[in-house]
Amino acid sequence: MPHGSNLLLGRLALATFARVVPHLSVVELSAAEVLAEPHRHIQRVYFPHSGIISCVVELADGGMIETGMIGNDGVFGASQALDDKVSLNLVAVQIAGRASVMAADRLRTLAGELPDFKALLTKYEQFFVAQVQQTAACNAVHDIEARTCKWLSRMHDLVGADLLMTQEFFAGMMGVRRTSVTTVAGALQAAGLISYSRGRLHVIDIEQIRKRACECDDVVRSHYQQMFPPAEADASRHRCI
Template sequence: MAYVWQSGFQNYLLRRSPQTSLVRFETYLERIEVPRSRQLSSPHQPMEHAYFFESGIASVIIRSPEGQHSEIGIIGRDGMCPTAAILGVDADPFSIHMQMQGEAYLISSSVLKAVLAEDREVHTLLARYAQALAVQQAYTALSNAVHHIDERLARWILMCHDRVDGEDISLTHEFMAVMLAVRRPSVTTALHVLEGKKLIYSERGVVSVRNRAGLEAFARDAYGECEKEYERLIGTSLGQSTI
């Protein structure tokens, strides 16, 4: 499936949408600022809007009945949320929060569903993205089960780095602990390991990537497979990935 790279958007899905499709629905897109910590969707609640991110990072979070929670996916300019809107589902059990502030194009879920019903090319592109995100979530589950916290943190930093410009990523220790489903002291220890190897620098809620190739080597097989799948499905590589 061939797409023309459209200028004017930072979002990879909008940039990959056929020009005729963009003409059809871009008038319904509203560019907004999305601050850190804003909740974009709630578990089992109707989804009124979809977001195509131009910048920033959102986290898909799953919560247990007893209140424990963990991140299962991240979304930046590579994608949109919620993917339930693509699949014709009115609600899902996840919550989505902004992890790093940014900007997004907002569209009514009902309008998006109407566009998808009429436009096979856009529907196919977004369905491919839904598959790519599902693959990312599957590898997150695998990594949580088999990789050491140091490697999981390296993977997560790399995934965030793919979705931002420059080397600095705004991440607090508290948020990293929630996203990795570990205690804050475990995050601090893992950050010290990566800093000791001169792969990153961490201070006051900002992580700076110092050695991208070294960080990828340290993460080993925790990083790379879902990134390859994204490229296969969408036709472009993620951000700053060197795999």
């Protein structure tokens, strides 16, 4: 799969893209694989082609909650690599997939040599911070069904209509009890919006899911489109390298 399958890399000017590609390799991302642990330096930077990477806050009681989601429209580890910072949270693969990877020190060097590459990484970091802030507000004030529909909409944007996950895992990402997830999933299934069986979830009606989602779904999507206009992407796509 070409490196341009990552939409962020695909936005680079062709000359810059050609400079970056020799330093990338493609790896498989396995579900539940840990990519970074709290207070550890980042060794590799990941540009997903498929799948989902989650940033997770672990709580003292053993619980956890997802604060940020990264798919083929983003990158994990770039901001830490640029400043040689540690990861402050657990980062793990939520949905298996593939990614282009680069050594953190190599990315830091290239960013110093290629201003447009560094600018793109910085823009994505701005978007990601906005996503985390919106998620914090969402978790504080919106009900579980609205949050679930927002999460399903974002997942649909990144990986499509079919998801592999257990209710336990989903509850952990949402920071709620499994019984709450069971109730919401049952209601959505009864309404004909999703089907769920043995860890396989299929989104049947994404438009109705989005109507039930909280405002945060549109806000996060709008943030990304403002930072990365679609026309800009169309002008610079190069999937063949």
